[in-house]
Amino acid sequence: MILGKVIGTVVSTRKNELLIGSKFMLVQYIENNELVEKYIVAVDSAGAGIGETVLVATGSAARLALDKKDAPVDATIVGIVD
Structure with a gap:
């Protein structure tokens, strides 16, 4: 798990x-x-x-958090810290 702060969005016009x-x-x-x-x-x-301060899961846990086991994802925000 990674603790971090969201500092922006990333826009992608083409994606999987x-x-x-x-x-x-x-x-x-x-x-x-x-x-x-x-x-x-x-x-x-x-x-x-x-x-916001968030928790980020990486690796295979990131895909499981999305319920998309075949998605090419290596990092997923799984929680917001109060």
């Missing part, structure tokens, strides 16, 4: 058909309660917005 309708977010890593210069693009399954 399994990802049509998915929202992509740009997430900046948080380490030791501080933002670091490290970023990841993640599919949003939690309805996160810009400025």
Whole structure:
């Protein structure tokens, strides 16, 4: 799991058909309660917005979180931190 802050959206005009309708977010890593210069693009399954702190699952867990086991996904936002 990665803790991060959503800093923007990523727009894709062409994508794999399994990802049509998915929202992509740009997430900046948080380490030791501080933002670091490290970023990841993640599919949003939690309805996160810009400025929110989120939990990101990576690897095969990212596909399972989307219920799309064949989708080419390596990172999925799975939770919003209060």
